[in-house]
Amino acid sequence: MFRELPCIKAEGESFTQDVHPVIEEMPLAVSVNGRHALTAMTSPVMLREFVIGFLYTERIIKDIEEIESIRFEENTASVLTTNPFKILTSQKTVLSGCGGSMSFLDVEKLPEIDSDLTIDADSIRESVKEALHSELHVKTGGIHVVGLYGKDGRVAVVEDIGRHNALDRVIGYALEKDIDLSETYVICSGRISSEMVRKCLVANIPAIISRGATTTLAIDIAKARGLTIIGFVRGKKMNIYSGGQRVADMSSGDAGYLEAKMEEEKEI
Numbered sequence: 001m002f003r004e005l006p007c008i009k010a011e012g013e014s015f016t017q018d019v020h021p022v023i024e025e026m027p028l029a030v031s032v033n034g035r036h037a038l039t040a041m042t043s044p045v046m047l048r049e050f051v052i053g054f055l056y057t058e059r060i061i062k063d064i065e066e067i068e069s070i071r072f073e074e075n076t077a078s079v080l081t082t083n084p085f086k087i088l089t090s091q092k093t094v095l096s097g098c099g100g101s102m103s104f105l106d107v108e109k110l111p112e113i114d115s116d117l118t119i120d121a122d123s124i125r126e127s128v129k130e131a132l133h134s135e136l137h138v139k140t141g142g143i144h145v146v147g148l149y150g151k152d153g154r155v156a157v158v159e160d161i162g163r164h165n166a167l168d169r170v171i172g173y174a175l176e177k178d179i180d181l182s183e184t185y186v187i188c189s190g191r192i193s194s195e196m197v198r199k200c201l202v203a204n205i206p207a208i209i210s211r212g213a214t215t216t217l218a219i220d221i222a223k224a225r226g227l228t229i230i231g232f233v234r235g236k237k238m239n240i241y242s243g244g245q246r247v248a249d250m251s252s253g254d255a256g257y258l259e260a261k262m263e264e265e266k267e268i
Helices: 047-057 121-131 135-140 163-176 194-203 216-225 250-266
Strands: 002-009 012-025 026-032 035-042 069-071 075-079 092-094 142-152 154-158 185-189 207-210 228-234 237-242
Touching: 002 135, 012 135, 012 207, 026 047, 026 121, 047 069, 047 075, 047 163, 047 194, 047 228, 121 142, 121 207, 121 237, 142 163, 142 207, 154 163, 163 185, 163 194, 185 194, 194 207, 194 216, 216 228, 216 237
Parallel strands: 026 075, 035 092, 185 207, 207 228
Antiparallel strands: 002 012, 026 035, 069 075, 142 154, 142 185, 228 237
């Protein structure tokens, strides 16, 4: 996933020729039923899982059984589905950065979370610590990490230049392994955006957790559709922005009272 490339390193007034590990990025053109659907800038790993997860979170397929075949050739992926008329209405380039949504957000059309999952605070801290320990990030400084966890611990941890791509990958992995996503939660290294929230809602993943920040739109959508957002998980600290009832250490009464108080203060 990286190559050693030459560079000139500067330290103070000293300049020396050296090499440094640089993360790989590649374009992947995907066609669905003979029509170009998207071009994604992504890391060159787990491409099958990425394609499956992307098609699922964009609602091009409802389940993995709708995929008849995926064929890879160099930088292209050709997908055939059981419904040959199911194609995207527009072509899209999905960049490796923080954008990349195919969908316009209409909160009322997004599914509500259907899950009875609860997670204790210690498990949240331990899973964040485990998932986000990335030797590749330490080496290159240019990678995002997304982990999928359940009651029994780690399901899959994926690294990619874009966190949205990494989320699609773990979802695709879970679909192939027939894992019940309603009993899982997501750990991510970067900001929790509205697009990350949308993907979790479509996949019925009840919680998304980060050591970083989130956005106001992500929180608003999460509250409206029953998703738990937890940010700034560092050491013993964390911020629970929505869905506090899924944190086992809090009683449902406490979670409801505190979130109601948050809403009151927001309106003042």
